[in-house]
Amino acid sequence: MEQFCQGQASAFDALFTRHAAAIRGYLHKMTGQRSAAEDLTQATFISLLRARGRFLRGSKFKPWLYAIATNAARDWRRRGVHEQLTAEGATPESAAEPALLADPGLEKVVRAALEQLPDAQREAIVLHRFEGLSYAEIAESAGVTESAVKVRAHRGSETLRVLLKGVWEP
Amino acid sequence: MSTDDAKLAALRAQVHAELAKAPRATPWWVGAVALMGLNLALAAGALMLLSSNARFSSNQPLRWAIAGGLLLIIAAGSVLGLRPGRQGPRVAMVVMTAAVFALAWLMGSGARVEMPFWGGTSCATTEGLVSLVPLATGLLLLTRFGFDALRTALIGMSSAGVGLLALHLHCPNGAWEHVAMFHVLPCAVMIAVLFVARRAMPSKTFAP
Numbered sequence: 001m002e003q004f005c006q007g008q009a010s011a012f013d014a015l016f017t018r019h020a021a022a023i024r025g026y027l028h029k030m031t032g033q034r035s036a037a038e039d040l041t042q043a044t045f046i047s048l049l050r051a052r053g054r055f056l057r058g059s060k061f062k063p064w065l066y067a068i069a070t071n072a073a074r075d076w077r078r079r080g081v082h083e084q085l086t087a088e089g090a091t092p093e094s095a096a097e098p099a100l101l102a103d104p105g106l107e108k109v110v111r112a113a114l115e116q117l118p119d120a121q122r123e124a125i126v127l128h129r130f131e132g133l134s135y136a137e138i139a140e141s142a143g144v145t146e147s148a149v150k151v152r153a154h155r156g157s158e159t160l161r162v163l164l165k166g167v168w169e170p
Numbered sequence: 171m172s173t174d175d176a177k178l179a180a181l182r183a184q185v186h187a188e189l190a191k192a193p194r195a196t197p198w199w200v201g202a203v204a205l206m207g208l209n210l211a212l213a214a215g216a217l218m219l220l221s222s223n224a225r226f227s228s229n230q231p232l233r234w235a236i237a238g239g240l241l242l243i244i245a246a247g248s249v250l251g252l253r254p255g256r257q258g259p260r261v262a263m264v265v266m267t268a269a270v271f272a273l274a275w276l277m278g279s280g281a282r283v284e285m286p287f288w289g290g291t292s293c294a295t296t297e298g299l300v301s302l303v304p305l306a307t308g309l310l311l312l313t314r315f316g317f318d319a320l321r322t323a324l325i326g327m328s329s330a331g332v333g334l335l336a337l338h339l340h341c342p343n344g345a346w347e348h349v350a351m352f353h354v355l356p357c358a359v360m361i362a363v364l365f366v367a368r369r370a371m372p373s374k375t376f377a378p
Contacts, residue, residue: 007193009186016182042181043376049185051314051377053195054254064378071316071376078317078369143257143378 063141121156216336239270247328278344290352297333304329326361
């Protein structure tokens with residue numbers, strides 16, 4: 001990231017190669033739509049380029065990148081630029097999407113339940129449970145304390161447990 | 171070449187072109203210091219143009235203490251509102267700003283000036299005019315971030331504080347209902363307008 005901030009294009013390529021797939025996967029989980037995830041991945045890396053002066057020296061890169069992606073996903077949700085769902089409640093390109101869970105039926109139910117959570121709780125759960133970020137990294141990403149993230153994740157899990165009672169254990 | 175590969179190639183080309191044009195990153199504080207400088211300059215200009223209400227105030231230390239608090243809000247609010255990093259300092263600043271705004275309302279001079287109640291609209295107009303440029307500049311700078319309610323509130327309070335400071339040291343009418351209606355309420359309206367405008371505008375980047 002230091003080299004990228006100095007203007008080295010090869011450093012951007014390295015960052016992109018290392019993180020683009022994970023960010024696309026995360027954005028797919030946050031939006032439920034492949035094309036939206038593609039567009040938001042691009043927006044994330046363009047933001048990385050244009051706002052690289054805001055990266056604080058000494059902080060971790062990964063949480064910062066996920067914070068950009070999270071903000072992009074929030075903006076997308078706020079603007080309501082969603083695709084039309086099929087009669088089955090899936091997006092037209094669901095078949096080509098990477099799976100959140102092995103069982104497609106279960107995945108649909110889990111996705112629907114995640115959708116019902118407030119943004120902050122959903123983000124905490126997806127980042128920790130599915131993206132493997134530690135609570136400390138999520139806290140750095142969200143600009144809040146680690147205990148606040150734990151509370152969000154706990155509350156989100158409790159709600160999911162109720163919503164998915166007998167179907168899936170978060 | 172698949173659509174994804176084409177998109178990736180286009181993204182890389184765009185990044186390389188932008189990096190070639192501006193290889194060095196602009197530090198985050200450039201915009202913050204510019205906004206702070208603008209706000210302080212406008213506050214100073216307004217205070218020079220408007221007459222002082224010093225002779226109407228019976229408690230000069232309190233009058234200056236509130237003015238100092240508003241000055242701090244104008245300066246620190248601009249910087250914290252645009253600073254990357256943790257939300258904690260922004261939360262603290264919003265709370266402090268709300269407290270200073272409340273003090274400016276409740277601890278006014280109390281001096282009553284005989285004028286029709288709605289004659290106070292000139293105060294609200296002055297405040298709006300003085301705060302217009304800080305608000306517009308703050309709005310533009312906020313579009314560099316994803317929508318963030320806390321940042322928007324802080325930039326709104328800091329910008330509206332410019333007009334509030336000008337009135338605090340200028341307006342001879344210290345009656346609480348006048349200050350509430352024509353000094354503090356217009357601040358709240360300006361902050362609300364900033365919120366609506368920022369929500370409606372697209373973000374240039376999503377970096378925190």
